[in-house]
Amino acid sequence: MKNRLRDLRSGKGWSQGDLADALGVSRQSINALETGKFDPSLPLAFRIARLFNKRIEDVFDDGLGYMKKAAE
Amino acid sequence: MKDITFRGANRRYRRLFFPVMAFYVVFCFAGPLIMVAYGGEPPVWLMVIVAIISGAPIAVVFWLMGRYLRETDEFTRKIQIDALLPGAGITLSLAVIWGFLELYQVVPRFKIFTPMMMVGPSFFFFYGITFSIQRLLRGESLRDASVMGRDER
Numbered sequence: 199m200k201n202r203l204r205d206l207r208s209g210k211g212w213s214q215g216d217l218a219d220a221l222g223v224s225r226q227s228i229n230a231l232e233t234g235k236f237d238p239s240l241p242l243a244f245r246i247a248r249l250f251n252k253r254i255e256d257v258f259d260d261g262l263g264y265m266k267k268a269a270e
Numbered sequence: 271m272k273d274i275t276f277r278g279a280n281r282r283y284r285r286l287f288f289p290v291m292a293f294y295v296v297f298c299f300a301g302p303l304i305m306v307a308y309g310g311e312p313p314v315w316l317m318v319i320v321a322i323i324s325g326a327p328i329a330v331v332f333w334l335m336g337r338y339l340r341e342t343d344e345f346t347r348k349i350q351i352d353a354l355l356p357g358a359g360i361t362l363s364l365a366v367i368w369g370f371l372e373l374y375q376v377v378p379r380f381k382i383f384t385p386m387m388m389v390g391p392s393f394f395f396f397y398g399i400t401f402s403i404q405r406l407l408r409g410e411s412l413r414d415a416s417v418m419g420r421d422e423r
Contacts, residue, residue, distance in 0.1 A: 222275030226410065227345035235408065236345050 200259040204232045206250045221245055279341035286334055294327035328390040353404055357397030365389050 207217050207228075214228040221228075221242070230236035231246075238246065238258075247254045272278065301320045305312055335354075339347050368385050371377040402412055 218276070222277075223343035224276040224346050226349070227276070227343050230345050230408070236348070239344055242344060 199237045200234060200261070201231065202257055202259075203228070203246065206252070206257065207232075210250075217249075220249060274341065276343045276346060279338055279343075279346075282341070283334055283338040287331065290327045290330050290334070294324070297324040297327075300324075325390070349401070349404065349408075353397055353401035356400040357393055360396040360400075361389060361393040364392065 203217075207214070212220075214225050214232070218225045218228045223242070227236070231238060243254050243258060247257050250257065273281070297320070301317075301324055304316065304320055308316075335350075339350060342350075365385065368377065372379060372385075405412060
């Protein structure tokens with residue numbers, strides 16, 4: 199799943215370690231998330247989105263965003 | 271208050287893991303020394319107790335690993351399980367193959383140690399090898415198990 203985690207983190211001037219500490223996860227987790235090697239659980243996705251004051255779909259893209267656009 | 275983060279889980283794991291392993295190593299040597307002290311014929315009850323104490327650290331480490339898997343973050347849980355399963359699978363397969371080879375008298379019975387004693391250490395060996403290979407395949411460094419490459423900004 200694609201995501202904007204790296205951009206959002208960089209925007210805050212945080213390192214991967216800073217973000218990992220803020221979420222209570224390992225730095226490996228952040229790297230794996232940013233490189234798309236790991237998809238978070240729903241609770242972790244919520245925590246990430248809330249940390250950046252975003253909605254989950256503003257952070258993560260499951261590739262089905264066209265459905266939402268089509269509905270609009 | 272209990273630190274429920276990845277760091278807290280790591281700290282709690284390491285705080286007990288190293289003393290338990292030190293205890294295990296000490297008893298690996300203590301058992302044979304006790305046998306020598308009794309002139310090679312110690313009481314059976316004593317050696318049963320020594321054998322149980324020698325193997326108990328393996329059970330404690332598995333309890334520790336279980337607690338760590340429950341407490342750590344989801345990505346760490348995933349990569350640990352990815353390594354634990356092959357580690358257990360390889361060890362058990364080799365133990366069963368060796369058992370049959372002994373039964374068919376293809377391999378000799380060792381005098382100094384028995385293959386059954388090596389099942390625990392073998393598991394941790396293959397688990398470590400699998401974990402390291404998987405780290406390399408993910409493009410991670412082996413130098414620091416808690417750090418994945420450089421801390422990007």
